[in-house]
Amino acid sequence: MEKVISSLFGMTHWVLLAMVIAPILLGGLTFLVQKREKLRTLLIWISAAIVLAGGILLVWLSTGNEEGIVQTWQWNVPASIGKYGFRLDLLSFGLESFVLLALLYVGFKIENGWVVFLGLIQTGLAVAAHFVGEHEDSLVLFRIDNLTRILILVTAVVGSAILIFSINYMKEHEKHAPEGAGSLGRFYFFFIGFLGFMLGLVTSNNFSLFSTFWEATTLCSYALIGQDGGEARRINATRALLINSFGGVLMLAGIFLLKVNNCGEDFQSLTGASVTVLPAMLLCMAAFTKSALFPFQSWLLGAMVAPTPVSALLHAATMVKAGVYLVMRISPHYSDYKLFMMMIAFTGALSFAGAAFLACTQSNAKKVLAYSTISNLGLVVACAGIESPLAYAAGLSIITFHAVSKGLLFLCVGRIEQKLGSRDIEKMDGMPYKMPFTTMVAMIGMMSMLLPPFGMLLSKWLAIEATIHSPFLLVFLATGSAFTVYFWAKWMGHMQIQGYHADKPVEEISKSMKFSLGYLAILVIVTGLLTMMIFRNVFTTMAAETFPGIDMVAKINSLYHEQAEFPSYLVLGCLALGLLFSAIFIAILVKNKNIRPPYLCGENAITIEEELNPEKNKLGLRSYDFYSAGGKVEHAVFSSYYFQNYINENRVSKYLNWISWLSMIVLLGCVVAAITIK
Secondary structure: OHHHHHHHOOHHHHHHHHHHHHHHHHHHHHHHOOOOHHHHHHHHHHHHHHHHHHHHHHHHHHHEOOOOOEOOEEEEEEOEEOOOOEEHHHHHHHHHHHHHHHHHHHHHHOOOHHHHHHHHHHHHHHHHHHHOOOOOOEEEEEEEOHHHHHHHHHHHHHHHHHHHHHHHHHHHHHHHOOOOOOOHHHHHHHHHHHHHHHHHHHHEOEHHHHHHHHHHHHHHHHHHHOOOOOHHHHHHHHHHHHHHHHHHHHHHHHHHHHHHOOOOOEHHHOOOOHHHHHHHHHHHHHHHHHOOOOOOOHHHHHHHHOOHHHHHHHHHHOOHHHHHHHHHHHHHHHOOOHHHHHHHHHHHHHHHHHHHHHHOOOOEHHHHHHHHHHHHHHHHHHHHHOOOHHHHHHHHHHHHHHHHHHHHHHHHHHHHHHHHOOOEHHHOOOHHHHOHHHHHHHHHHHHHHHOOOOHHHHHHHHHHHHOOOOHHHHHHHHHHHHHHHHHHHHHHHHHOOOOOOOOOOOOOOOHHHHHHHHHHHHHHHHHHHOHHHHHHHHHHHHHHHHOOOOOHHHHHHHHHHHHHOOOHHHHHHHHHHHHHHHHHHHHHHOOHHHOOOOOOOOOEOOOHHHHHOOOOOOOOOOOOOEEOHHHOEEOOOOOOOOOOOOOOHHHHHHHHHHHHHHHHHHHHHHHHHHHHHO
16 A cells, blocks of 8 residues: 555655645645634745645646656556555546536526536536546546646746735725625635636646536635625626536537547547547537637626626636647647538637627726637637637647736736726826826736737737738737737727826835735746747747647748747837937926916816716716806817727627637537548
8 A cells, every 4th residue: 555655646746746735735724714814815826835835846747757857747656546446537436526516506506597506517527427438547637738838837927826826806896895795805716716726727637526516616706706795796707617517518529429429538538530520529519618718708797796806816817727738738629520620710810809809898997808708719719710729829829928917917907996986997097196006017018919029929920921822810819919909909098198297206016016026027027028939838839749740830930930030129219219309308308397287168067976977977988077158068088999889899899709609509510520531
């Protein structure tokens, strides 16, 4: 028995266990000491440190052997151990059953018949999957390859920053939380535990363990979205639970079909055989629900009612990344099924262009970020379906760079909302004077989403390059990219509006918030400076290993070589010169004697009380109407353009949902055709 235990547990094994279990235990401790603020804060800092340091250590330990060769690390165990032959798969099945029973309990508690119904189906499929098919003599419980390492780093690096930011944010949030809101102890129990479940999800290789962590993240998201209580949050939390439970049914149905056909109990069973195409499609559809692609986007948009750290965690570090991770894991094995892969790519491309288009119509900052997240996740799925190493490398880079930038932007919006009392972009003018530090890091985050030399621009360019032989997909990717530039540039321009002020105030911001924002901003800048090196040494290598022997690998290297000939320091140098000249101009010309007050040719035609009263101000706009000659009212509204008179968000979403459901039906037809032909 001792030999078995010693063979099962090496250094990497202990670190992995600690990374999964420690956040759950620390979350529980935080719940127990919730009334002791200093101790609770200490536990949160310890949790963030463990997640960050443990994630980096886990990646380092699993990366190479004595010769420094990058390898795939696996945790292999015998199917049964001990004198009485205790089967380890019973342990993973027990954990899966416990989580599914918790899901059923929640369904009964909230008295939602659909959640209960889906929970019963999931439980039935999990039991059936365990008892059908042949059990293998050995199990690969956990597996860490390059794709897993990326998700570990994303969760550890971004998740720890969000956790630190939440310390003072939630302390202030609690003062203004509505009646019936959950305690901070409850919040951190699910919040910190969420990080542990996500790390378990991306490292799990056994289907039963993967399902366990998949459903655990669903339950955590439900609890966190409904943190503040109230009818609106209850509805949105239930919607998230319902849609993700539907995804759980699809995933367990796929696993059941794999077991019925004796394909295996882990991801190595998805080898591209015709008998696994239908299970692969079900797993991909489950991933679409988790990543909130159309037509499942409503749960992620509704999740915006949660406190900002929850939104940042769902969008940047966890939850939605689990879906695209699953698609990236599955897709390379099915490149021979052209129609199947084309429909996967189309589903992603539709979400990319459609969500980017709807983001152009929003003035709610959180909603813009939400649609932007859906858009970028759609682009990752499109890259996975294009079946090209060029596109695959682009998808990996989007997962990485998007997590850092979007995490920073969500935290900035949360900070702005807490300070200004609004998340409306139209009320963010004068931000460089009101909140100089937050404005600076927010601008860095926005620039990283669309400007060189940052990785997001290069990733989208590579994705478009990969579709050069598919004009149909090319139109969607090019159009979506154009919409992306529009809504980011519009937001950036509005945030830079300010009048003249003789001095600049020092922004009052807590040390933990400043640390998190500064930490992520520096990470954005550093990854921007090192974009080409990261692409060449990380993503190119991963794409080459995933698609061995394909000529497009040489294409990647040639494209990188072409871009390397245009050094990024020229872009940064021009930006630095522009800032220097602006500073000189301001120092020389912008002086009190040169400043003239604005000319008002008439008295304002609307009072502040009327402006804030929705009954008297039907449009809900900030009015600059004034009385001109003869008492005539001149209408002047200063606002960015959101197509409010021409585009109805609900109607466009409905059309996109119909097209998406139609694509799902076509996808099923492609799978049936592939199985029939084979």
